[in-house]
Amino acid sequence: MEIKIILGLLVLLTIYFLIIFIQDYRQAKKEGKLEEGSNFVTFSVLGFIANFFDTLGIGSFATSTSVFKIGKLMPDKMIPGTLNVATTTSVVMEALIFMTLVKVDILTLVLMIGFSMLGAYFGASIVSKLPEVKIQFAMGVALVIVAFLMLAGFLNIFPMGGAAIGLRGIKLVIGCTVCFILGITNCVGIGMYAPIMALAFAIGLSPLVAFPLMMGSTAFLQPVASAKFIKEGMYHRKASLAYSIFGVLGVLVAAFIVKSLPINVLKILVFVVVIYTALMMFRSASKNMKEKANSKNQEASATE
Numbered sequence: 001m002e003i004k005i006i007l008g009l010l011v012l013l014t015i016y017f018l019i020i021f022i023q024d025y026r027q028a029k030k031e032g033k034l035e036e037g038s039n040f041v042t043f044s045v046l047g048f049i050a051n052f053f054d055t056l057g058i059g060s061f062a063t064s065t066s067v068f069k070i071g072k073l074m075p076d077k078m079i080p081g082t083l084n085v086a087t088t089t090s091v092v093m094e095a096l097i098f099m100t101l102v103k104v105d106i107l108t109l110v111l112m113i114g115f116s117m118l119g120a121y122f123g124a125s126i127v128s129k130l131p132e133v134k135i136q137f138a139m140g141v142a143l144v145i146v147a148f149l150m151l152a153g154f155l156n157i158f159p160m161g162g163a164a165i166g167l168r169g170i171k172l173v174i175g176c177t178v179c180f181i182l183g184i185t186n187c188v189g190i191g192m193y194a195p196i197m198a199l200a201f202a203i204g205l206s207p208l209v210a211f212p213l214m215m216g217s218t219a220f221l222q223p224v225a226s227a228k229f230i231k232e233g234m235y236h237r238k239a240s241l242a243y244s245i246f247g248v249l250g251v252l253v254a255a256f257i258v259k260s261l262p263i264n265v266l267k268i269l270v271f272v273v274v275i276y277t278a279l280m281m282f283r284s285a286s287k288n289m290k291e292k293a294n295s296k297n298q299e300a301s302a303t304e
Contacts, residue, residue, distance in 0.1 A: 020230050064083060111172065
């Protein structure tokens with residue numbers, strides 16, 4: 001009964017997000033503010049593929065960030081907001097599936113989701129107002145963290161072995177604290193999947209329980225964070241619409257049709273791309289800082 005209430009609240013929260021998103025999109029279209037030269041088909045394919053693998057546990061943030069950056073599909077400062085807005089409907093679909101199928105302690109689920117939402121609320125307020133160079137640097141750091149988490153998984157630093165379906169005492173406090181932090185960093189581009197899976201392994205939770213926890217936390221926090229990004233106008237509207245539609249299709253295909261894939265090979269490829277993109281982010285941030293320094297020097301010389 002409790003899980004049905006939670007799922008009902010998630011549906012209502014998602015409807016709230018969709019109303020804000022659709023109103024903003026229609027208003028932007030009416031005022032001619034939609035992104036020019038954007039290929040809707042390209043974003044649709046990317047949305048399907050990224051969320052297909054997201055359902056399998058690879059995560060869509062790092063993959064999408066890499067493609068957006070390498071393909072120069074949008075300004076770097078738009079990437080964090082786009083990641084959140086574009087994948088909201090997909091992670092909600094994932095949460096509805098895994099929170100229904102996998103048994104998890106309700107208290108643990110509710111508290112970890114709640115603290116994730118609090119982190120996302122404060123995180124989106126900060127990230128949406130950051131200058132581009134700080135976003136580039138933060139996302140470079142975020143991608144490096146994701147890469148190290150993936151490497152930790154490859155090396156079995158967080159071995160699978162726990163069997164608990166819930167947390168109590170100090171472990172619950174640790175779980176909630178980590179989820180609050182991840183709610184903030186999620187707004188910068190660090191997906192919650194790998195960190196929560198690592199957390200689950202570290203404190204004795206069943207590996208299977210990690211799925212409803214990470215997907216449930218993400219599903220509840222992203223509508224909150226996305227609404228703020230939408231109000232600030234700090235996201236790519238066409239990309240978000242394409243992802244919102246075709247990302248859900250990718251989730252359904254992965255969840256109900258695909259039985260087995262060479263996931264380890266795909267994870268290695270994503271790992272390499274993530275490292276490469278992190279370096280590109282740092283390079284872009286360094287370039288912007290040098291350009292600003294040169295501009296200030298030129299202004300100082302002109303005034304002398």
